[in-house]
Amino acid sequence: MDDxxxxxxxxxxxxxxxxxxxxxxxxxxxxxxxxxAMPPKVAVGLAAVLNFIGAFLSLEVAxxxxxxxxxxxxxxxxxxxxxxxxAITWNLATWWWGLPxxxxxxxxxxxxxxxxxxxxxxxxLGQGIVEKVVVPAxxxxxxxxxxxxxxxxxxxxxxxxxxxxxxxxxxxxxxIVSGSLFSLSxxxxxxxxxxxxxxxxxxxxxxxxxxxxxxxxxxxxxATAIALGTYVGGWRIIRTMGSRIIKMDPAQGFAAQGAxxxxxxxASHVGFPLSTTQxxxxxxxxxxxxxxLSAVRWGVAGNIAIAWVLxxxxxAAVGAITxxxxxxxxxxxxxxxxxxxxxxxxLTAAFVRRAAxxxxxxxxx
Amino acid sequence: xxxxVDFHALGNVIWAxxxxxxxxxxxxxxxxxxxxRADEQRRSGHAATAYVALAVVAMVVFAAAVVYGVAxxxxx
Numbered sequence: 001m002d003d004x005x006x007x008x009x010x011x012x013x014x015x016x017x018x019x020x021x022x023x024x025x026x027x028x029x030x031x032x033x034x035x036x037a038m039p040p041k042v043a044v045g046l047a048a049v050l051n052f053i054g055a056f057l058s059l060e061v062a063x064x065x066x067x068x069x070x071x072x073x074x075x076x077x078x079x080x081x082x083x084x085x086x087a088i089t090w091n092l093a094t095w096w097w098g099l100p101x102x103x104x105x106x107x108x109x110x111x112x113x114x115x116x117x118x119x120x121x122x123x124x125l126g127q128g129i130v131e132k133v134v135v136p137a138x139x140x141x142x143x144x145x146x147x148x149x150x151x152x153x154x155x156x157x158x159x160x161x162x163x164x165x166x167x168x169x170x171x172x173x174x175x176i177v178s179g180s181l182f183s184l185s186x187x188x189x190x191x192x193x194x195x196x197x198x199x200x201x202x203x204x205x206x207x208x209x210x211x212x213x214x215x216x217x218x219x220x221x222x223a224t225a226i227a228l229g230t231y232v233g234g235w236r237i238i239r240t241m242g243s244r245i246i247k248m249d250p251a252q253g254f255a256a257q258g259a260x261x262x263x264x265x266x267a268s269h270v271g272f273p274l275s276t277t278q279x280x281x282x283x284x285x286x287x288x289x290x291x292x293l294s295a296v297r298w299g300v301a302g303n304i305a306i307a308w309v310l311x312x313x314x315x316a317a318v319g320a321i322t323x324x325x326x327x328x329x330x331x332x333x334x335x336x337x338x339x340x341x342x343x344x345x346x347l348t349a350a351f352v353r354r355a356a357x358x359x360x361x362x363x364x365x
Numbered sequence: 366x367x368x369x370v371d372f373h374a375l376g377n378v379i380w381a382x383x384x385x386x387x388x389x390x391x392x393x394x395x396x397x398x399x400x401x402r403a404d405e406q407r408r409s410g411h412a413a414t415a416y417v418a419l420a421v422v423a424m425v426v427f428a429a430a431v432v433y434g435v436a437x438x439x440x441x
Contacts, residue, residue: 057438135370139378147382151390158394162401170397178389181434188438254393259386261434266381269437270374 005077008336009201012084014225015347017194019091020103021051021229024190026237027100027260027280028183028230031253034242035168037175040233047183048231054187055195055223068128069108070115072200072210075123078323078331079114080201085343086110086319090311092350098236098244099307102275105133106315107193113316114323118331133312140263140274141282141308148259148286155251156291171250178257185264186276187226194222235358241281244300246288256283278308389430395423 028051029043038046070079087106094101108129115123159167198218202208208215246252260280267274281304288295326335399420403413 054438131370135375139375143379143382144386147386150383151387154387154391155394158391158398159401162398166401166404167397170400171393174393174397177431181431184435185438251394255386255390258389258393259382262385262389263378263382265434265437266378266385269381270377272371272374272378274378 003205005081005333005336006201006205006207008340009077009081009084010198010221012081012088012340012343013194013197013201014221015343016084016088016091016103016107016197017191017222017225018229018232019088019095020190020193021048021226022232022234023091023095023101023103023229023237024186024276025230025233026241027276028179028186029233030238030240030242030280031248031256031284032175032179033238034248035172035175035250035253037172037179037250037253040238043179044231044233046180047186048227050180050183051187051191051230052223052227054184054189055191055226056219057184057188069125069132070111070128071119071123071125072203074119075111075115075200075204076118076331077201077204078326078336079111079118080197080204081336081339082114082117082323082326083107083111083319084197085322085339086113086315086317088343088347089318090315092347093314094307094311095234095236096350097307098240099304100237100241100277100281101304101307101311102137102277103190104193104275105137105308105311107197108133109312109315110319110322111197112312113319113321116316117320117323118327129312136267136272136274137278137308140267140278141285144259144263144279144282145286145289147263148255148283149290151259152252152255152287152290155255159251168250171254174254175250175257178254178261182257182261182264182280183230185261185268187223189264189268189274189276191222191226194225195219198222240300240304241284245281245284245297245304246295248284248287252284252287252291256280256287259283259286385430385434389427392423392427392430396420396427399423 025044025047028047032038032043033040087110090106091103112124195214195218199214203210260283263279264276285296285301322339326339329335329338399416403416406413406416
């Protein structure tokens with residue numbers, strides 16, 4: 001691989017990591033902000049620091065996320081690049097619509113689409129998609145919903161007859177702990193995706209062998225990118241998760257975060273990658289549904305579910321189209337350069353519009 | 366489809382999630398209950414030792430669960 005293309009791929013992977021951070025900020029802070037457990041800026045600052053630390057605590061998922069989905073022997077730098085563009089595009093689109101969706105599945109979809117466009121169906125490992133996307137996508141929200149529903153039901157039985165003021169203050173304090181644990185577990189899980197994709201590019205370039213350890217500079221840069229993205233904050237998605245799915249009280253916020261952290265940590269521990277977005281979304285729905293089913297705005301939940309279903313095919317389509325454009329200009333050097341310039345232009349425009357939107361719609365903290 | 370599912374890992378995720386998620390929430394709720402009842406007892410001039418002990422024990426176990434969660438991350 002040309003080193004220019006390698007560094008374009010690395011930079012694009014870090015750009016994806018950044019979008020992963022701001023797209024998923026809501027996962028860690030939305031409930032804390034909604035219940036006023038923490039001021040918004042403090043919440044995102046704490047989440048950013050803990051995501052950074054969390055990225056250093058585990059490399060297990062980094063070793064598995066890049067394999068098993070597509071045939072590693074057929075993967076080229078252009079495929080990796082096009083896959084990342086597909087994932088970034090889907091992350092930006094769902095952020096713009098304020099819909100929480102899985103960055104992990106967007107990344108997998110992008111790579112699958114690009115590999116399919118480049119090498120045909122034999123490049124895609126269907127079993128890997130079932131194992132790493134379909135099954136986790138079914139398990140994550142349902143498990144988190146069930147765990148949180150049981151947890152909040154028991155919590156209400158225990159504290160239901162106490163004075164509301166002290167109970168709310170207690171759960172708000174607890175949310176600082178549960179939110180911190182969730183941010184840390186998010187860092188251990190999500191920063192690994194970027195490490196995995198950079199590792200894949202380095203192996204494809206011949207810089208590393210497939211059995212090598214993940215280099216330190218990869219870990220540091222991925223941790224920094226996801227922390228910066230988290231600090232910037234995806235406020236549109238924070239509003240959706242914090243106040244549009246259910247009207248949350250501090251006990252519900254605590255239960256959703258605690259259960260979410262438990263599910264993510266358990267999954268991470270056994271190398272069974274689950275989407276943090278789907279886990280916390282399911283947990284929030286469970287916290288609302290346990291109180292009463294009508295407490296959940298099922299229309300919003302339905303829109304989120306549609307986004308989840310569309311994530312893989314949509315990011316795969318963008319990945320495939322991107323690969324096609326890259327192929328027109330040449331997959332070795334010019335193609336990735338041309339597409340990366342276009343991507344930078346689109347990212348700049350998106351962030352300018354985001355800044356304008358944030359000024360127009362201040363967060364209700 | 367069923368053939369590619371690692372049911373052992375899936376089972377571990379499910380039971381560990383229920384134990385940890387429900388356990389952490391219940392423990393913290395018990396601590397809030399205990400501290401709240403202890404405060405009421407004190408205000409009415411009664412002994413609050415039992416409720417304080419209940420709250421402290423629940424909080425200690427909650428803290429241990431959090432530490433264990435962090436240890437799980439560190440030991441990977």
